[in-house]
Amino acid sequence: MRRPIDSLFGRLALLVVAVLMLSHFAWYALMRLERSQLQTRYAVEEATFLVDAVRQHVARTPDQPLPSRVKLVDPASPDVPAASANMPPPLERFVEDVRDRMPADTQVRVGPPGGPPMLWVRAATDQNWIVVPVQPLRMPRSLDRTVLWLAIIFSFAVMAALFAAWALQRPLRLLAQAVARFGRGLPVPPVPERGPRELRQLTHGFNQMVQEVARTENDRAVMLAGVAHDLKTPLARLRLRAEMMDDAKTRDGVVRDVDSMTHIVEQFLLFAHDGADRSEPVEVDAQCERVVRSYRAVTSDAPTVYTELNAGPSFLLPAATLDRILSNLIDNAHAYGAPPVVVATARTPEGFTLSISDNGKGIAAQDLISASRPFVRLDPARGGNGHSGLGLAIVERLVRRAGGEWEIGNHGGRGLRVLMSFPFEVLPRVATASENAW
Structure with missing residues (x-):
């Protein structure tokens, strides 16, 4: 509270x-x-x-x-x-x-x-x-007209002082909100430089820092997207040539390697994408059920995937964001965890939660902090084919961009769980963004 x-x-x-x-x-x-x-x-x-x-x-x-x-x-x-x-x-x-x-x-x-x-x-x-x-010596009365005037003057003084305090703290409150948005990976417009000199200097330094970080992030994203985009055409030609090979064993190996490289390139492009998701909001419970059902149908050797969907129809997220979150986390559980994989939603007093958990060995406590960093692979055995260390980093970026928070950890010693929380106030913003896009 x-x-x-x-x-x-x-x-x-x-x-x-x-x-x-x-x-x-x-x-x-x-x-x-x-x-x-x-x-x-x-x-x-x-x-x-x-x-x-x-x-x-x-x-x-x-x-x-x-x-x-x-x-x-x-x-x-x-x-x-x-x-x-x-x-x-x-x-x-x-x-x-x-x-x-x-x-x-x-x-x-x-x-x-x-x-x-x-x-x-x-x-x-x-x-x-x-x-x-002689003049009578009267003691001052406890309550007289002076008290009334004193109360009036005090009231006006308090109102003026509160307005001055509000005007003084307002730039700092705007700066705190901007810092919170910046920490969550959301776009941060320039903060007006108002208030005392020290506060103006602080705001100016923050605006410069945001601009430099945004410029560096944009340069990195452009470079990564350019390299990944340029690799797609040679990979397509390589796959076509592999399909024409006579040796089936060699052909299958080359095709498998090309598919792994193609998946890595797609992960690069998805990680480099920094635009707002303009897709239509969908009910999270219904979309989770559809994704899990299609996942079972397409992936024959997939582990058992269960759903525990209790959020209700009020829980909405952009369709593209939700699909990317689910696909990355279910693939991650398939590659590194053990069945069963559980996709669960719930409604809390603060908002809604979405979680994906498996029953594997989990991640060591000292590695939980670095698990979501880009291009980090905790050990070579967890690499596999077609994995670039971007899956959890992509999920974190998507969750924060949607206005939520996420938490990664081992649940009860039975595997890894990614818990995503979305406050109630972010849901109207998602719907409004979608309506403006139309």
């Missing part, structure tokens, strides 16, 4: 959201703290200004009345509040800040709770307590 967090976009998105959330939370906490401190400083400035104004008023115009909420209280009055030792931290900081702004030995108290907030101040030179109103 694919996890979104494993992708580059998923990790970038998680990182971006985490960083934005942390930065917005820190900004919100700092803003709340700064607002609280600003409110306290404003209240202190206002209170000290009012106290100084009352002192100047008393000193200059004692006969003039004071504002309604400002008053002078005799120290002996019972209304004077007692010094409180247990005040809330914000109020305690407020009182300390006011005391710091006043002359030394100034008494600063706050009015009793429950009434309008009042500040009581008396310096050593004051005859009475000066009582002035």
Whole structure:
């Protein structure tokens, strides 16, 4: 199961959201703290200004009345509040800040709770307590309008950051898809060179590598196809002359050798062919049954071939590709394996499988990797007549070109098995390619 967090976009998105959330939370906490401190400083400035104004008023115009909420209280009055030792931290900081702004030995108290907030101040030179109103010190609310704006800003920031992350990882995703296609032997169009400088350089190098590999592969295929094509005419003349020989034993030997050489040439041509298969898709189960039936009828000394076809009519492959796969693998099982040979298909949760297995000795574990390499023959005894070491290489190329994967190995110690897997998503592409060809 694919996890979104494993992708580059998923990790970038998680990182971006985490960083934005942390930065917005820190900004919100700092803003709340700064607002609280600003409110306290404003209240202190206002209170000290009012106290100084009352002192100047008393000193200059004692006969003039004071504002309604400002008053002078005799120290002996019972209304004077007692010094409180247990005040809330914000109020305690407020009182300390006011005391710091006043002359030394100034008494600063706050009015009793429950009434309008009042500040009581008396310096050593004051005859009475000066009582002035103060701004109420409200604690910042846990949820206010700032939270709404913060959520809106955070949402837009996340969307913009996710778009930037998507734009950054998109060229890398295209490059990863191209690398996967190149690894499976499929045609790879040039990847657009986008993104940061390092990614553009990487994409440019990949495009150059693909072009060089394609040019080398094309030159090799052209040379191989040319040599094989040029050999077909001399082989045909050689076979015609062999048929005219009088000595039957010599004639049969020469004809047999010519047929072996002709088969090798045909394998060369098939391996060199690099075009897309435009043949009509057919049901794999039905075609396997037809191929096995014709194989039994034509090859009298062939080993017993069984079928276990359980994929159903939805499993489609191009007819030419399927015929070449089956013929190469059944011939390979006939030449190197032992009966019975089993052709099986199945449907899995991921797609369809096609397998051909025999009951021979199989292939040594250390030789499985090189078994499908072109022109590799694992030992001289497995060569026989008319074999060039291209059979498994051709099958691998055909399977990958059809969008599938293959696996070669020994099954249960009873012989060699070639297992080919075709995901569901490659089947519509096969049908579409066929329709476009018409």
